Each structure stands twice: as C-alpha cells, then as structure tokens.
Amino acid sequence: MTSPQSHPSSSAVVFNGQRLSIEDVCALAHGQRQAILSPDAGFRAHIQSGADFVARLLAEEGVIYGVTTGYGDSCTVNVPPALVAELPHHLYTYHGCGMGALLGVAETRAVLAARLASLSQGMSGVSVDLLAQLEALLKHDILPLIPSEGSVGASGDLTPLSYLAAVLCGEREVLFKGARMGAEQALALVGLKPLRLRPKEGLAIMNGTAVMTGLACLAWQRAEYLCRMATRLTAINVIASGGNAHHFDEALFAAKPHPGQQLCAERLRADLASDRPSRNEQRLQDRYSLRCAPHVIGVLQDALPFLRQLIENELNSANDNPLIDARNELVLHGGHFYGGHIALAMDTLKTAVANVADLLDRQLALLVDTRYNHGLPANLSAATGERAAINHGLKALQISVSAWTAEALKGTMPASVFSRSTECHNQDKVSMGTIAARDCLRVLELSEQVLAAMLIAARQGLTLRGRQQKIELSPALAQMQADLSERLALIEEDRALDGDLQRLLLALRERAWNLYD
Template sequence: MSQRADKLSSQSADCKPLAIGSETLSVASVDAVARSVQPVALSQDKAFRKRIQKGADRVAELVHSGAQVYGISTGFGDSCTVSIPNEQLHALPLNLTRYHGCGLGEHLAPELVRATMLARINSLAHGVSGVRLELLEKLVALLQENVLPLMPAEGSVGASGDLTPLSYLAAALVGEREVLHKGQRRPAAAVLDELGIRPLELLPKEGLALMNGTAVMTGIACVTWTRARQLVDLANRITAMACLAMAGNANHFHPRLFEMKPHPGQSRSAHAIRAVLPDDSGKPGTRLQDRYSIRCAPHVIGVLDDSLDWCERWLEIELNSANDNPLIDPETGEVYHGGHFYGGHVGQAMDSLKTAIASVSDLLDRQMAQLVDSRFSNGLPSNLAWEANPEHASSHGLKALQISVSAWTAEALKLTMPATSFSRSTECHNQDKVSMGTIAARDALRVLELSEQTAVGLLVSVSQALEIRRRRGELSELPAELAETLSQVQKLCPFVTEDRALEGDLRELLAALRERRISA
C-alpha cells in the first residue's frame, strides 16, 4: 500500500468526531464521513458560535431596516429587480426550496449525499452566509442520524451552484419530500418526528444559503478523487503482475531512468512497479523492449497520479470556502454580492481527472489484449484457458471477459468529452455562463466506476496468467506483495479451470476493491 493510501486509511480509521467549524476539511476526511467511518459534530468553540450568531443577527438587522439585499428582500435570479413586501419575506426562502424541487434521474448514492451534506455544512460554518446556529445544528443532526434526503442527480448547471439538488436538502430540514433512513424511503416529516427533530422554519436568506453553493459537485468530486487514488495504486500492482506474467523487462522501471525525466507521479509509479518485481526480472531471453502498455505504464499512470495532486489542492480550497451569494461579513456588516457559487474549478478538475482515469483504463485494456493473445504473451495459452483441462479444445477461458473489459473501457473513453465546454445560458439569461461542474463531477465518477470494472477484469486476468505460470513450474516463489494480491483475488475468483460465468466473482471483487479489501 502506498504512503498516500496509508494516509487515507489512517484518517478513515480515526473515530474521533470531525469538529465542523474548528477543523479544516481534507478530501480524505470527506471520504471518511461519506463512508460513515468517521462521525461529525458541530464545534463547541465559543468564538465560532459567536461568529455564526453575528452573521444571523446582521441578516435580521437588514430585514428590519428594509435594506435591498439580494435574496433577502428581492426575488431570485433575474427576479432580483422585484422587491418583496415585508409581509412576504418569510415565505420567500420556503418558496425557493419548493420551486426548485424538479430534479430527475437516479437518486445520488448515500455516500454522495453524506459528502454533499458535509460540504454544505462546512461552507455555512464560515459564518458569512447569515444562517442561524440552529440551522447548522439540525444539519449536523441529520448527518449524525443518517437521515439522507433523496437527491436526484440531474438538474444542476453548476451556477448558481447546485440549486435544484440542494433544494432536497433544504426540504428535508423543513420536513418536506422524502429521505432515506435505515435503508427505507420515507416522508421527511415522519422521520424527523420519530427522531424528535423539529422541522426548521427558514428565516430570510437561509433557503438561499442552503442551496446556492457547490456542495453537490464538491462532495461527488471528493469521493471520486479518493477512489481514483486507489486506482493509481491498483494499476501499478496490476502492471507489475502483467509484466511478470509475460516475462517482461523490469529494467523499464529502473530508478536511474526516471531520474532523467522526473515527473513525480511517473517516478512514483515506476518505483511501485519495480519494487514488487523479482530481482531476476528482465533476465536474458526477455524482450529488449516490451510493448508500450507495459514499458510506458508509469508515463500513463503517472499523469493520473500527478493530476490528483493539483486536483486535491483545488478541491480542498473549494471545500473550505464560503460559496454562496450574497456573503455577509459578520464583523463589518458589509454585504458582498458576487458569484462564489460558480463551480468552475471543480468542473475543470473533474474534466481533467476523468480523462486521466480513462487513459489508465485504456492502458489496462491494452495489457489484457496482450495477456489473452498467445502471439504477444510470451508463451501463455490463448485466452488464458487452462491447457490441462481435459476438454481444453472446447474451453474459451477469458475470451468474453476481454470483450467486456474493452466495452467498459470504450464507454469510459466516450465520456471524456469535457462537460465544462457545454455552458448554457439559463434563467432569462441571468445565468448566461455556467460551470457545468456537477455534470463534470458525475461524469468523472462514472468514468471511475467503469475503470474500476476494467481493473477487476484485469485482476482476474493477471491472476489467471500467474497461476498458469506457477502450475507449469515456470515461476519460483512470488514476491510477497504479489502473492498477497494473488491470494486475495483467488479467494473471490478461483482459478478458471473450465468455462463458467464470472459475473458473481467480478461483483465480489468490485465490492472488495471499493471496500479497500484488495492490497495494492
């Protein structure tokens, strides 16, 4: 396991509550909360709580004074020129949550909703959104009790933030629409009543503060980032196994070679591959130069590795920012109208990351094409069919798996079209340039899911190839790391001696990968 994976695991294993309002969040901490392995709590720090209260008090002052402030005493979006009568101000935030209840598509998975909730709470906890402490406390209570709004994935253009999907979070707070609780889909009002949580009556600015931000795209991006980090480590391990199975040349990963072109991720990849290969790899008789999918693997995987570095920086800035509009300085009382809800950085990060992820999937697909083709695998049987099977002639080995791997890879590559290039002018041309950040994040997650499928297909294939070599007596004892990975794979997908359906095995491997039970 890489040092970076160790960092993720140690943070995930920490059961100390994450104190929102006192701690700077990391991508790893979002992942830990999303997977329900780290609890959350609202900070008890007096200065933090005083700051939140001052922001809410300032909103109350603005309402009392009759000041014209966007979304507090005016309509929303292009309707900002419409002044709202005093007697209707309290209806305004609830109306906002209701008319945005028009999302469609599948509901976001529970871990994505939890990540979204944490991102939104953390943004509001900066104290410049004008919400009450009570609102933050109730949001944290929902997260603690695992009351998750049913949040449709489709309907956000990423500016003004994730309005439509976040309206489902606001609706849950006020006891409207449906939530997922203890695996059941139920009316929010019934669940709140059961838990003794009083529905919140939204005050001016609070509906807008809940909805006008980048929490959905940021939450999805953080989960995607963490799983992409795992994919880097796994791709390195698979490449080492493929290289050994095809009697490849380990000198392609020599540390001195990578001092001459020192991209950090590329060098880390080469080191990870070389470190688990036997010392006699690359002995006389192997190819002088392996094909690109082996020889250039660090140059492909390294691009994803290095991309994760700058993406992490951007995501953590977004995660720890105030990203709604308007923002209210609790110290000076100044109101700032701006566009921090714009998800441009998240969108660009996800569009770039999905391209690098898909390229790794393509690399693995090319490795499998070599493994199953007896013309290129240095002596392995066609389709990795076990030749000692009495019915060897009728056995087709992993022929169909290679087709599926190619299908998953092709779909991943197809989705690399940048979502951020498709800005649409919306809402009476008020939102005339939008980020598409949420679509970019969803696309990146889908590309990642397909690439994970490719990776487990390759795990089956390299394990089959190494076991064939071992049963033939062509391999001495495997290096400990590769032997551990091989053992983990074979427990879930035994050596294929005769044709059988592999779907169940692949699903078990995919679950093990996502639950981090596969060593890499």
C-alpha cells in the same frame, strides 16, 4: 456500509470553520466517522452574528438581495415586507424539478458534509439552528432523496440542494433506517422539528457547490486507489507475460523528473523485487502498454495532488451569494457559487482515469493472445487435454473489458465546455461542474470494472506462468496472489464470471488490499 450513529464522538469530524480534507468527507460518507458541529461558544457566536446582522439590516434598511428581492434576474422585484418570511420556502419549492437517478447513500452524506463545511465558514448569514439541523441529518443518517440531474453548476447546485432545504423544513422524502418516508416523519422519529427558514437561509443552503464538491471528494479517493491498483496489476502483468522489468530502471526515470511517474516506476521496481533488473534475453523492448505504464499511470499520479488542492479549497470555501461579513458589516455580492474549479478537476480526473483503464485493457489484450503472451495458453484458459478444445477462458471477459473501456473513454468529453445561458441570461456563463462530477463517477465505475476483470486475469496469468517456469514473486505480489487464489477458483472449466466480478468490485470499493502503504 455502516451508519454514522455507530461510531463514537472521539472519531468525529468537527465542523468549526477549520480546514477539512477529502478524507474527512469520505469517512463521513462511508459511515466511518461522526459529524459534530463545534460546541465552542466563540464559533457559535460567530455563526449567529451573521444571522443577526441580516436581521438588523432587514429592520434598518429593508433591502437585501434574495431576502427582500426575487432571485437572479428577478432581483429587481421587491418583496412586500409581509411576504419576506415566505420567500426562502418558495425558493426550494419551485426548484423541486430534479430528475434522473437519486444520489446514493455515500454521495448524499458527502453532499451534506460539503454544505455544512461551507456554511460553517460563517460567511453565509445563517443561524446556528440551521447548522445544527444539518448536523442532525448526518448524525441520525436522515438522507434527503436528491435527484442527480438539474444543476448547471453556477448559481450553485440549486435544484439538487433544494431537496436538502426542503427536508430541513420537513418536506419531501428521505431515506431513514433503510426505509423511504416523508421528511417530517423521519425528523419526528429522532425528536426533531422542521425548521422555519430565516431570511437568507434558503439561498444560503441552495446557492452553493456542495453537490459537485461532495461527489468530487468521493471521486478523488476512488481514483487514488485505482492508481495504486493499476500499478500493482501492471507488475503482475509484466511477470505473467514474461516481460522486461528493466523498463522501470531508476536511472532511466531520473532522466524524466515527473514525480508521479517516478513514484509509479519505484512501486513497480519494488513489486518486481529488483533495483537493477536484468533484460529479457529474447526481447529488448516490450510493447507500450507494459513499457510505458509509468508514463500513463504517472499522469494520474501527478494530477492527484493538484486536483486535491482544487477540491479541498472548494470544500473549505464560502460559496453562496451574497456573502455576509458580519464582523465588518458588509454584504458582498459576487459569484462564489461558480463551480469552475470542480469542473476542471472532474474533467481532468476522468480523462486520466480512463487512460489508465485503456492501458489495462491493452495489457489484457496481450495476455490473452498467443501471438503476444509468450507461451501462455489462449485466453488464459487453464483447461488441459482434450477439454481445452471446448473451454474459452477469458475470451468473453476481454470483450467486456474492451466495452467498458470504450464507454469510459467516450465519457471523457469535458462537461465544462458546454456552458449554457440560463435564467433570462442572468446565469449566462455556467460551470457544468456537477455534470462533470457525475461523468467522472461513471468513468470510475467503468474503470473499476476493468480493474475487477484484471484481478481475475492476474490470478489466472500468474498461475499459468508458474506452471511453465519457476517464478519468484516479491512478498507483496506473493501475498496478492495468495489472496486472489482464496477469492477466486482457477478457471479450468468455463463458468459465468459475473458473480466473481461483483465480489471483486465490492472489494475494490472497500479498499480491501493495502497497496504501497
């Protein structure tokens, strides 16, 4: 993973209030592009007008929620004018109670990008200086250390985002150039000074959905690649198991017009190099994990466009409270911090992904079992002769795949149904969107481990089938098998596979294989 500093501004993601995509956020998260706050004078004037309007309201009327009052249930508490400037700093201070594992590097960058995208809508009453400080964190790769636990996903990701707010002000800790250090020190190393937050700015940073949305962008992209790889692996498993390609016939799938399901079948036909495949003379129908693969993978494929819409709409929204409409001189009190759409997206995505992992787990169970693999050796062991008796091939790997799959399926319990009433019943209905996003990433992690194992099985299964009979592979499958053969030695003698799995897992997450482009 590279640093954003190493990429020229010509490949920049420009934050100007215009619509960004999941791919924009993921490119920033993985250090492939640089973030730039638009220098356009009109855009900057629009942003600054919100901060100026808040300042004028404060001077003229003296009462603004979260500026001259306490937060949430404390909105009836009036803050003395002399203490108004301290209030935003108290907000991030008392929310410094996060726990759990820290967000990863890519996850933290995605959070920064999501918050900058929202504040760039110009509806949050913040200054250009605040946006520039956020831009600087991304530009210099100064990453707040953000605990992953503590958000209920309404009233925003308050606790995790408090760590971002504190870092902007030179407090708490960051990761900078591989070292953990104080935020003020890191800012000084790149010539920056801590911010002093203006009224409303603490609330604007923290009272939003940036954590769940940033994580959702990463989850969506990983799930989309998993969908493609599961299809490719299914094609390989059809050949390795001596299965029937006719199950993916175009005329058959024209009768059930789910576009994602049809696309999956189309990809399988291409991989199997036949538009009108012939039937296996011995078996009219394969087991469901092969025959119904487009129906399982197709659910994920069909969900992806809808889930993209939910995630990108949230990404490109103003989602704090209150919103500041400087053009019409309005303060709009609402609940845009509520993360229900991301919660639905993540609960849905993790279920579809786990079902695909389960499909592949069932395919592997068939491949290693001599009762169902149609002539392949037990456990796909390539050992021959008398040494076959002491070698066990993929026996333990199949057990691990079953364990990972079971844990992934267990993780599909929807988080969004576990709303809790918090903060003296002010936040009495909450989304749990951030928990759903974290759960989804865990399900993806486990499912990618299943994919890594299936890549080993693919290399092994095709080779062993080829020893028994002549098989003709499509160019795509031949290239895949050649690549796997370079990455993986054939398992003839038992060996530990954890190193192979880790390397394949890294390759999957780096999208090392071009699939159906």
